[in-house]
Amino acid sequence: MKLLTLNFLTCAIKTCKSNPASFPLHPKDAELEQIEIDMNPIFIRNILPRLDWVALKTLSSELGLASLPEDVPTEEELMGEDGEATQTLKDLHVLLMETGIASGRLCCGACGHEYAVKEGIANFLLPSHLV
Amino acid sequence: MDYLIRFIQMHETFRRPETDALADLNGFKVEWLSYSDDSPFAIIRFPDDIDHDTAAKALISRSIMTYAIYELWGTGSDYEALHKDIRKRTEHLWEQYRRPSFRFEIDSFHGSRSHGERRDIMESLGYMEFQGPIVMRNPDHHFAIFEDFKLDAKSPHQLHFGRRIAESGRGAITKYNLKKRKYIATTSMDAELSLVTANMAQAAPGRLAYDPFMGTGSFPLACAHFGSTVFGSDMDGRSVRGKKGRNVKTNFEQYGTSSLYLDGFAADLTNTPLRTSRYLDSIVCDPPYGVREGLKVLGSLKPALQQEVLLWNGQPAHLQSDYIPPKRPYSFLRMLDDILDFSTTMLVDNGRLCMWMPVAGDVDEDEAEESETVPEKAPEEQEEYDIPQHPALELVSCCTQEFNKWSRQLLTYRRRRDSEVDVDALAAYRMQRLDLQVNGSKKSTADELNDFRRKYFQGFKERT
Ligand SMILES: C[S@@+](CC[C@H](N)C(=O)[O-])C[C@H]1O[C@@H](n2cnc3c(N)ncnc32)[C@H](O)[C@@H]1O
Ligand SMILES: [Zn+2]
Numbered sequence: 001m002k003l004l005t006l007n008f009l010t011c012a013i014k015t016c017k018s019n020p021a022s023f024p025l026h027p028k029d030a031e032l033e034q035i036e037i038d039m040n041p042i043f044i045r046n047i048l049p050r051l052d053w054v055a056l057k058t059l060s061s062e063l064g065l066a067s068l069p070e071d072v073p074t075e076e077e078l079m080g081e082d083g084e085a086t087q088t089l090k091d092l093h094v095l096l097m098e099t100g101i102a103s104g105r106l107c108c109g110a111c112g113h114e115y116a117v118k119e120g121i122a123n124f125l126l127p128s129h130l131v
Numbered sequence: 132m133d134y135l136i137r138f139i140q141m142h143e144t145f146r147r148p149e150t151d152a153l154a155d156l157n158g159f160k161v162e163w164l165s166y167s168d169d170s171p172f173a174i175i176r177f178p179d180d181i182d183h184d185t186a187a188k189a190l191i192s193r194s195i196m197t198y199a200i201y202e203l204w205g206t207g208s209d210y211e212a213l214h215k216d217i218r219k220r221t222e223h224l225w226e227q228y229r230r231p232s233f234r235f236e237i238d239s240f241h242g243s244r245s246h247g248e249r250r251d252i253m254e255s256l257g258y259m260e261f262q263g264p265i266v267m268r269n270p271d272h273h274f275a276i277f278e279d280f281k282l283d284a285k286s287p288h289q290l291h292f293g294r295r296i297a298e299s300g301r302g303a304i305t306k307y308n309l310k311k312r313k314y315i316a317t318t319s320m321d322a323e324l325s326l327v328t329a330n331m332a333q334a335a336p337g338r339l340a341y342d343p344f345m346g347t348g349s350f351p352l353a354c355a356h357f358g359s360t361v362f363g364s365d366m367d368g369r370s371v372r373g374k375k376g377r378n379v380k381t382n383f384e385q386y387g388t389s390s391l392y393l394d395g396f397a398a399d400l401t402n403t404p405l406r407t408s409r410y411l412d413s414i415v416c417d418p419p420y421g422v423r424e425g426l427k428v429l430g431s432l433k434p435a436l437q438q439e440v441l442l443w444n445g446q447p448a449h450l451q452s453d454y455i456p457p458k459r460p461y462s463f464l465r466m467l468d469d470i471l472d473f474s475t476t477m478l479v480d481n482g483r484l485c486m487w488m489p490v491a492g493d494v495d496e497d498e499a500e501e502s503e504t505v506p507e508k509a510p511e512e513q514e515e516y517d518i519p520q521h522p523a524l525e526l527v528s529c530c531t532q533e534f535n536k537w538s539r540q541l542l543t544y545r546r547r548r549d550s551e552v553d554v555d556a557l558a559a560y561r562m563q564r565l566d567l568q569v570n571g572s573k574k575s576t577a578d579e580l581n582d583f584r585r586k587y588f589q590g591f592k593e594r595t
Contacts, residue, residue, distance in 0.1 A: 001396070002393050002394055005362060005393045005394040005396075007406075008362075008405055008406055008410065009396075009404045009405065009406060010404060010405070010406045011404065012398065012402045012403065012404040013402070014402065017407060023406055037389065037390035038390040040336075040337075040360065040390065040391070042336055042337035043336070043337045043339075043360050045337070046337045046339075047339060047360075047410070050339075050408070050409075050410035050479075051410075052406070052408075097390075100394075115404075116452075120394070121368065121371055121372055121394075121395060121396055121397065122394075122396040122397070122404075123397045124364075124396060124397060124398040124399075124402075124403075124404040125366065125368070125397050125429060125456045126402055126429050126456060127439070127448070127449035127454070127457075128429065128430050128431035128436045128456065128457045128459075129436070129437055129438050129439045129440070130449075131402055131428075131429045131430040
């Protein structure tokens with residue numbers, strides 16, 4: 001489960017949705033994996049403004065990964081004048097697209113419910129007393 | 132100049148919407164000068180302020196419902212009229228085509244020509260005096276004569292002549308053929324229609340697409356083919372995980388698009404874990420159809436299961452690793468509406484929802500939510516569904532695929548900008564949904580649900 005995907009995921013329990021503590025989910029006993037893939041600069045540039053930057057910073061620090069700049073990098077910080085990808089873009093690619101949780105649990109900060117991740121696939125199905 | 136599109140003569144109702152979607156993706160509109168569902172030849176015009184050959188290539192090179200696009204050199208109801216029209220439109224151009232290599236092709240729709248007739252037709256074009264070498268493979272210029280015959284007619288009723296500008300993206304159909312895909316299931320969507328769906332959804336590099344009923348991943352695979360980044364989920368976690376060496380992820384590996392596949396996970400659309408914010412460019416899906424496929428959502432009608440279940444040792448059942456959450460039946464119409472409402476909260480401005488649904492089914496399916504088994508009605512007893520509507524979504528197109536005994540349609544919606552949304556209609560819609568959640572979900576009599584539905588689906592526009 002890539003760090004990018006985790007920025008799109010919160011607690012599945014309806015009543016948690018309006019509670020700010022439900023996002024981001026907190027990894028527990030997370031085993032990380034690193035998978036090298038092609039860099040997609042247009043996608044990262046498009047998706048960056050749609051991310052919750054604070055949540056991304058929280059997650060990467062909880063996982064003990066490199067600390068991120070205070071603010072979302074600007075267009076100029078991603079692409080050099082020569083049109084080449086900057087180090088900032090490369091670092092974001094590694095963090096968002098290449099780093100993932102292979103196994104562990106994702107815990108809701110509002111209700112405490114935990115979602116299991118196995119072989120990179122998270123399970124968000126709820127027992128009937130929680131739907 | 133005008134352009135001629137050579138369509139496939141199948142899936143007719145998909146053809147114009149796909150072309151319009153690709154034009155829109157490229158930032159222009161085409162004007163349809165002539166089009167008929169009965170003919171594979173259509174004539175279009177590009178706006179004046181763009182380069183036409185570039186536009187023609189962009190329009191057709193990834194299209195699935197066409198074979199190719201041609202610069203139109205002439206058209207006529209018989210050969211005399213055709214030649215006259217060619218002369219009128221293109222005489223000033225002939226000079227520049229005299230030396231390069233070329234070939235002629237005759238494309239007779241619903242008709243056939245003997246070898247001698249073909250030679251005569253080609254020779255009748257001799258007045259253009261092309262003197263370059265005739266080359267069958269990769270000539271500099273590929274010209275085609277199109278003949279449109281009515282079924283069983285002796286001679287064509289319409290002729291066209293054009294210079295080929297670009298071939299379509301139909302090659303991808305062979306590549307994505309389900310027979311050659313390592314991981315499929317009975318409900319996998321075929322390659323051709325998955326690719327069309329991805330075009331309608333305007334999948335493209337830099338964009339993000341999501342399938343909430345991913346199954347074996349046909350739609351995300353098709354969207355990734357066009358460069359979109361994708362992810363998906365399914366209530367059946369097994370469909371995402373697959374078996375060793377055969378799963379959604381290995382499908383992406385098979386097609387070399389792994390770098391565009393973010394993730395797949397287990398989730399129920401009606402209890403989605405997606406953070407509510409408008410970050411999706413496209414939502415593509417084929418939701419489960421009603422009773423036959425057993426449309427279910429998480430939850431249970433059994434009172435004992437509404438509370439946390441404890442095992443004999445006092446441990447909560449849902450924390451066991453082999454725990455399977457209970458599911459309950461759900462109504463198809465409610466699911467469609469959930470998809471629409473979900474889409475409005477998730478799509479960016481002008482983002483697209485592409486959703487397949489059967490044309491007819493059990494419209495009165497209130498019972499479905501209350502009992503485990505509902506007898507499926509015979510097709511002749513089924514009623515047509517209305518096309519679901521939402522104040523924040525504009526219905527862009529409705530394309531129908533006919534089978535022998537039933538048909539289904541691909542609905543494409545565009546997320547309106549908030550400034551385009553009718554505020555009163557949206558408020559009324561929200562009230563109705565709230566009513567549904569409060570009165571419709573847990574337990575209510577069939578009558579209440581019917582009454583509710585009567586009011587509720589007044590918001591669903593009649594099929595035209
Ligand atoms: C028609 S199939 C989609 C097939 C898919 N397009 C493919 O190519 O394999 C519908 C899928 O929806 C899933 N499903 C059923 N109910 C669901 C729900 N409530 N939430 C999410 N997925 C559900 C089923 O497990 C099934 O895989
Ligand atoms: Zn929660």
